[in-house]
Amino acid sequence: MAVTKQDQRKTQILDSALDVLVEKGYESSRVDDIVARSGISKGAIYWYYPSKKDIYLALVNHWVWNYSATINYIVSDRQSAAEQLTHLFEFFSQQFRESPAVFKALLEFWALANRDLDFRQKLERVYQEFLGIIKAILRQGVERGEFRPLDVETAALSIMVNVEGLVWFAMLDSHSTSVDDYIHTITQFILAGLAPTTQKGDSV
Amino acid sequence: MAVTKQDQRKTQILDSALDVLVEKGYESSRVDDIVARSGISKGAIYWYYPSKKDIYLALVNHWVWNYSATINYIVSDRQSAAEQLTHLFEFFSQQFRESPAVFKALLEFWALANRDLDFRQKLERVYQEFLGIIKAILRQGVERGEFRPLDVETAALSIMVNVEGLVWFAMLDSHSTSVDDYIHTITQFILAGLAPTTQKGDSV
DNA sequence: TATTCTAAACCGACTGGTCGGTCTAGTTTA
DNA sequence: TAAACTAGACCGACCAGTCGGTTTAGAATA
Incomplete structure (x- = not known):
């Protein structure tokens, strides 16, 4: 099962989301924090996931x-x-x-x-x-x-x-x-x- | 040690804060929720406590x-x-x-x-x-x-x-x-x- | 004893900053 | 050439804290 580009992107987002979660908690974790952490644009993150939740x-x-x-x-x-x-x-x-x-x-x-x-x-x-x-x-x-x-x-x-x-x-x-x-x-x-x-x- | 009016008010606020905390978590707990729950006005709550935290x-x-x-x-x-x-x-x-x-x-x-x-x-x-x-x-x-x-x-x-x-x-x-x-x-x-x-x- | 004064207690509309999600013109990738 | 992606302005809903105003309660005064 090859790791696709999408999988890599998703992992990048999720790893960043984890870091932000641990530091700030869920509610105070902004999508912009995940953007900053992952280096992936906000639009792209919303391309992969429909919402922060x-x-x-x-x-x-x-x-x-x-x-x-x-x-x-x-x-x-x-x-x-x-x-x-x-x-x-x-x-x-x-x-x-x-x-x-x-x-x-x-x-x-x-x-x-x-x-x-x-x-x-x-x-x-x-x-x-x-x-x-x-x-x-x-x-x-x-x-x-x-x-x-x-x-x-x-x-x-x-x-x-x-x-x-x-x-x-x-x-x-x-x-x-x-x-x-x-x-x-x-x-x-x-x-x-x-x-x-x-x-x-x-x-x- | 008599329970003062202030103690009663504080307990009222804290009990309400606990209820709201349990239901919504800390960040999503609004001071207005505590107001609604306690029946004490927002100004009054801020009279007793300097901040939500x-x-x-x-x-x-x-x-x-x-x-x-x-x-x-x-x-x-x-x-x-x-x-x-x-x-x-x-x-x-x-x-x-x-x-x-x-x-x-x-x-x-x-x-x-x-x-x-x-x-x-x-x-x-x-x-x-x-x-x-x-x-x-x-x-x-x-x-x-x-x-x-x-x-x-x-x-x-x-x-x-x-x-x-x-x-x-x-x-x-x-x-x-x-x-x-x-x-x-x-x-x-x-x-x-x-x-x-x-x-x-x-x-x- | 009624009135006045004053600080404490309290009210609730409002402010300015925040943030999830949207959108868009444009670029890059495969 | 469509998918993937960018950068970031923007919108509307939201919310902690503010502030001008009101009420209360107790002390002081006549």
Whole structure:
């Protein structure tokens, strides 16, 4: 599948839109800012995308596309469920190190999801997929006896919250924790919480 | 300490500002929306607060004030560290049920923190305090042998991320998990991760 | 006790700057 | 030769903050 000139142009616009979003937030991101950032004229941007909102909706897709393939590649049946989770966490930790900006953009998308139905629907789909991946890992773990029987739905959400918690590293400095330490700690907490219980009566 | 007329007016303005924030986000929240919502004229609002931004900075304080006293009341030395954490989680779960809007506002404040230094500094202080409370509980737990020796800083952040994860219930419906189930699950994960280890070699 | 005074509290129309989107004559590209 | 693109003026809707004017509440005065 050859990358067309149009794809390149769109990527240029979207990358610029991301930079502007991270710096100014959605509402204060002007199309003229994207023009300045991308070096593409305003008319041309409107040639590709009908509105500012469409640019940012397309950015969600763009971001998802970049992540999904890699996650599916990393998560593999040939490993234990615990290993799969661990690799997943490490993948996100690495993503954070490579592109902290994307995690800042997440904040904007989350806030947008709260107040705009179109963004909300897109994010719902994104997170449904992500949760689906985690759930599949958990089911495997439970079936193989690696993990105790549990409510896979709830556990998946809890795990996802921990992963998305990387956003705190993009947002605030109230803590002196490193990304690696954070990932290490959530890995411990989650795997401990998932482990089959041998000493404490479990009521699940 | 009597509630003055001014306090009442300010609360009226701030409550209205919160409603508008949750519905429209910060940038799209017009002062005229706050006027409509509060029934207080624009001139009067500007009499109390010098700018729209000051209204919302004051809202952060207002929200913090409402929470700090209660948290400090709930968290008590006379209970085990695990119990303190559990009550803390339950408190937030209850807060969510009573005022989901506040959690939606959190999204906006987080996004604002990313792009405005004043909001960022306020949020830093808020979360520093909150982390301080969690750290104190963890230290107690460690000293009393309830919890394994661990990096209190990192664990506190991880715990806080889980608590703030309640925001997901305000934001998306990609999951069918109930708030109670979520709190129950994170409690399990966290307490399991904190428990002294008896069967697995621990490298901390 | 009624009146007057004054600062605080408040009102709402208005201003000037902003911004998404439109448009156009012209140029470049494939 | 049509598509892709430029540069940027322009429009109308919008909105934070302003400002001249009014009302309120409490103190002072006769």
